[in-house]
Amino acid sequence: xxxxVKVKPEQELDTPxxxxxxxxxxxxxxxxLEGDGHIICYVNPIFCxxxxxxxxDLIGNAFxxxxxxxxxxxxxxxxxxxxxxxxxxxxxxxxxxxxxYWSYAMWPVLAANNSIVGxxxxxxxxxxxxxxxxxxxxxxxxxxVHQYELREEAETLNEQLRRANEDLKQFAFAASHDxxxxxxxxxxxxxxxxxxxxxQLDSEAAVCxxxxxxxxxxxxxxLAGLLSYSAAGADSREGTAHINLNMVFEMVKQNLKVxxxxxxxxxxxxxxxxxEGQQSHFVQLFxxxxxxxxxxxxxxxxxxxxxxxxxxxxxxxxxxxxxMGIAPEYFAKIFGVFKRLHGQAIPGTGIGLAICQRVVERYxxxxxxxxxxxxxxxxxxxxxxxxxxxx
Amino acid sequence: MSSEPxxxxxxxxxxxxxxxxxxxxxxxxxxxxxxxxxxxxxxxAEALAFAKRDGKYAGSPVPDLAVLxxxxxxxxxxxxxxxxxxxxxxxxxxxxxxxxxxxxxxxxISKEFNVTRYIMKPLDLEDFLQIGNVLKQLxxxxxxxxxxx
Numbered sequence: 001x002x003x004x005v006k007v008k009p010e011q012e013l014d015t016p017x018x019x020x021x022x023x024x025x026x027x028x029x030x031x032x033l034e035g036d037g038h039i040i041c042y043v044n045p046i047f048c049x050x051x052x053x054x055x056x057d058l059i060g061n062a063f064x065x066x067x068x069x070x071x072x073x074x075x076x077x078x079x080x081x082x083x084x085x086x087x088x089x090x091x092x093x094x095x096x097x098x099x100x101y102w103s104y105a106m107w108p109v110l111a112a113n114n115s116i117v118g119x120x121x122x123x124x125x126x127x128x129x130x131x132x133x134x135x136x137x138x139x140x141x142x143x144x145v146h147q148y149e150l151r152e153e154a155e156t157l158n159e160q161l162r163r164a165n166e167d168l169k170q171f172a173f174a175a176s177h178d179x180x181x182x183x184x185x186x187x188x189x190x191x192x193x194x195x196x197x198x199x200q201l202d203s204e205a206a207v208c209x210x211x212x213x214x215x216x217x218x219x220x221x222x223l224a225g226l227l228s229y230s231a232a233g234a235d236s237r238e239g240t241a242h243i244n245l246n247m248v249f250e251m252v253k254q255n256l257k258v259x260x261x262x263x264x265x266x267x268x269x270x271x272x273x274x275x276e277g278q279q280s281h282f283v284q285l286f287x288x289x290x291x292x293x294x295x296x297x298x299x300x301x302x303x304x305x306x307x308x309x310x311x312x313x314x315x316x317x318x319x320x321x322x323x324m325g326i327a328p329e330y331f332a333k334i335f336g337v338f339k340r341l342h343g344q345a346i347p348g349t350g351i352g353l354a355i356c357q358r359v360v361e362r363y364x365x366x367x368x369x370x371x372x373x374x375x376x377x378x379x380x381x382x383x384x385x386x387x388x389x390x391x
Numbered sequence: 392m393s394s395e396p397x398x399x400x401x402x403x404x405x406x407x408x409x410x411x412x413x414x415x416x417x418x419x420x421x422x423x424x425x426x427x428x429x430x431x432x433x434x435x436a437e438a439l440a441f442a443k444r445d446g447k448y449a450g451s452p453v454p455d456l457a458v459l460x461x462x463x464x465x466x467x468x469x470x471x472x473x474x475x476x477x478x479x480x481x482x483x484x485x486x487x488x489x490x491x492x493x494x495x496x497x498x499x500i501s502k503e504f505n506v507t508r509y510i511m512k513p514l515d516l517e518d519f520l521q522i523g524n525v526l527k528q529l530x531x532x533x534x535x536x537x538x539x540x
Binding site: 180184 | 409411415418462491512514515516517519
């Protein structure tokens with residue numbers, strides 16, 4: 001509208017073709033909507049370009065059907081109809097569903113009698129579709145590179161884990177086979193010494209030999225524990241099967257029969273679900289938890305209850321007892337290999353809960369305890385629905 | 392390794408490399424009150440020669456019982472056992488396999504080679520000495536004619 005343009009009286013400028021040409025050449029995408037249904041009756045070329053659609057695809061259709069038009073946009077449009085005021089929207093439309101930045105303004109189109117017959121919708125800022133597509137592509141590429149790196153990292157970690165498991169397996173094999181032999185010599189011959197020289201060893205010598213025997217026995221139990229620990233994470237020959245945990249519970253009760261009777265323990269269970277896995281792992285798991293509940297009982301006779309409830313993507317089991325409980329500062333420690341809170345007054349190697357943790361984690365679950373000293377304890381563990389067999 | 396039939400001594404072969412176990416084994420047999428003559432082979436290669444009845448073992452008496460340690464240096468006890476089973480004279484000798492610890496696959500070996508008894512070496516002395524009684528039982532079951540005399 002500079003000097004070169006011949007200025008004409010307003011009357012002459014007020015023609016439909018002129019208004020149309022203004023809209024057509026606008027660098028800002030614009031649409032005119034008509035009626036309550038917000039039917040598109042006009043779009044300018046840049047609007048078409050923004051949406052990547054032809055004019056014929058847009059005109060005559062409801063504005064709500066146009067890509068990127070979200071609820072927020074439509075409610076603003078309604079407000080324009082109600083109030084007759086211009087509405088301006090800045091920024092991202094409907095965040096989650098439209099990861100696309102655009103700002104727009106809308107104002108009413110008035111009929112001769114000043115009634116609102118439609119609205120102008122003008123995009124004041126936005127990223128054209130093709131740019132958006134490029135940006136999205138780039139984002140996808142970044143995401144996939146990231147994913148690739150994560151996968152590589154996961155593979156490295158898996159490899160490390162596999163190696164660590166392999167090392168542990170070999171170590172456990174050595175422990176159970178090669179170390180067993182000299183240990184047996186120590187045990188047998190110190191016993192032979194005590195037996196063969198009964199009355200001939202002075203008391204000090206006898207005490208020394210006793211300590212050798214005791215140490216060797218303890219070592220034997222530790223090795224046996226280590227072997228079970230390694231087996232708890234390994235695939236045994238029995239393979240994966242459908243397991244009825246109610247049967248596992250009964251087996252465990254049978255295995256612990258003597259301890260249950262001696263302590264007059266009452267061990268109960270709710271109905272437990274079936275899972276996929278290796279039975280020996282779950283026998284170990286329940287036997288250690290229930291066995292511990294009996295072993296670390298309080299002054300009352302033990303009451304132990306096993307329950308299971310559906311939980312998010314799987315099951316959450318609980319083994320609750322009325323025993324001596326555990327102070328919260330030891331919650332993490334008790335799951336460590338050979339970690340114990342009690343001296344020799346309560347026998348044990350400290351491998352039981354480490355085995356439990358290994359079993360649960362092998363199936364993709366988690367184990368933890370909630371307790372207070374002398375308040376009883378509840379051991380919880382989760383198992384994913386699939387059984388979590390990751391092989 | 393000659394014995395007078397009238398003494399009715401059991402010929403027992405022990406293939407074992409650990410002198411500590413050899414001593415304990417002998418104690419166990421004595422403790423069981425068995426009348427026995429024990430031949431000990433401490434080396435896997437030697438044991439294999441015995442199983443094939445090679446060299447100095449050609450014509451040596453067939454034992455009433457062979458006790459093999461599974462874990463021998465150089466040659467596995469099972470190899471010795473396999474060679475015994477392939478030898479005509481030793482094919483039917485009762486064999487007890489001894490190990491320090493159970494290994495997966497032991498059961499399969501026992502079946503394949505017709506192992507009479509599978510013994511895991513006990514950690515406790517008293518339990519080890521019980522092996523003598525177990526083997527005595529085994530020998531007596533195998534020799535009813537001898538009992539009747």
